[in-house]
Amino acid sequence: MKRLSTTQIDFQPQLAALLAFETAQNPQVDADVAAILQAVRQRGDDAVVEYTRRFDGLEAADMAALTLQPAELLAAYQRLTPAQREALEAAADRVRRYHQRQLQASWQYTEEDGTVLGQAVTPLDRVGLYVPGGKASYPSSVLMNAIPAKVAGVAEIIMVVPTPRGERNDLVLAAAHIAGVDRVYTLGGAQAVAALAYGTATIPQVDKITGPGNQYVAAAKRAVFGVVGIDMVAGPSEILVICDGQTDPDWVAMDLFSQAEHDEIAQSILLCPDATYLTQVAESMARLLPGMPRQDIIRASLANRGALIQVRDLAEAAEIANQIAPEHLELSVADPWALQAQIRHAGAIFLGRYASEALGDYCAGPNHVLPTSRTARFASPLGVYDFQKRSSLIYVSEAGAQTLGRIASTLAHGEGLQAHALSAEYRLQEGC
Helix, strand or coil: CEEEECCCCCHHHHHHHHHCCCCCCCHHHHHHHHHHHHHHHHHCHHHHHHHHHHHHCCCCCCHHHHEECHHHHHHHHHHCCHHHHHHHHHHHHHHHHHHHCCCCCCEEEECCCCCEEEEEEEECCEEEEECCCCCCCCHHHHHHHHHHHHHHCCCEEEEECCCHHHCCCHHHHHHHHHHCCCEEECCCHHHHHHHHHHCCCCCCCCCEEECCCCHHHHHHHHHHECCEEECCCCCCCEEEEEECCCCCHHHHHHHHHHHHCCCCCCEEEEEECCHHHHHHHHHHHHHHHHHCCCHHHHHHHHHHHCEEEECCCHHHHHHHHHHHCCCEEEEECCCHHHHHCCCCCCCEEEECCCCCHHHHHHCCCCCCCCCCCCHHHCCCCCCHHHHEEEEEEEECCHHHHHHHHHHHHHHHHHCCCHHHHHHHHCCCCCCC
16 A cells, blocks of 8 residues: 655655546447447347346346346345344435435526526436346445435336346345335346347336446446436545544544455545554554455555555645545544535545444445546536436516517527527517
8 A cells, every 4th residue: 555645746646646547448348338239229138138148147038037026026125134124224214315305396487577487307207227236236226226216206217137147135136125116127237238228128218327337337338328318437436534643543444445345446545644643554454454355355456546645734635635536535533524614526525533434335325326536526426316307497478578589689690590580580579
């Protein structure tokens, strides 16, 4: 893990190198995905079944074999231990209550001449939810994607989840039951994205696809954007911790591990003005790492993209945090609210020593689908607003047409668009 200081002459180049992540598309992956998308678009269900047999090792005769009934989701829910059911229900309730506060209402106002302007907010009709399957199963992703869609008023949610060699995860299926997912199909990969985007005889076309996946899923989502909407093309998971040196170093070490264990290219960074404390955290990591089941992944992640950075003070830490624009930002300091006021760019901000990032992943309430790779500079967490669309409302009174018509006519003539100008002028009254 790199040890840096902002007082180093070459600090900024080193930080830039640390943050650099190769986001270029893989030509071979893109070519493979393009072939899959084309096959599903042309042959529909037959191609979906064929690719599911090939890639998931699932011997399905037809789409009926890849379709889960509501009773099967309920059975998975009932197979959970009481503790698992209680935890899943509690997490779902918190996620639902948080997202209900994001609901947007339609609005309008009337001008003096009777012209009415406003905005109509309506939900999407149908959404597709991609959920990783097999050993990499994330029931939390089901809750975080399906619940805000339901709260937004989406009429139908279709979930696809691969079940390699028939491996089904009861927590994932139970989460779909709790969240109110309408249909579930046991397929994944680019073929699942294609089926959702274009529709097949069995799977209807959706309006938007959300949810994480591997590089083939990401490439497929990128390719179908425009046919349908997508949430984002996410990069590796990230955590940035700002600490004043007073939090238990074991806590911070484990918080850094919590993201590093995702992937060898995940990123964990700690900013602190206390050099001694940085050493203490390094010692904690060295002591705790051998006990981690995913220690090889954590070790590679920290070596590849991790860093302990000494800053001059917390104000400088906030400046660097805004430069990094992390997916997850922990403010593990005595007065987190004062520091939060200095933060402009972060996907989710965890305030105080007890707010571990892991709580946000599972049950705090806010969405864990967050912008990565510095996109928090312009992007936001997934939310109810991602499953709603806004239509402008424009009612023009006869009097309003006289004022607006002249403005539009002048501008249209200036742009050389005579039909636009005449369209407005036809509504002008003589002598007005």
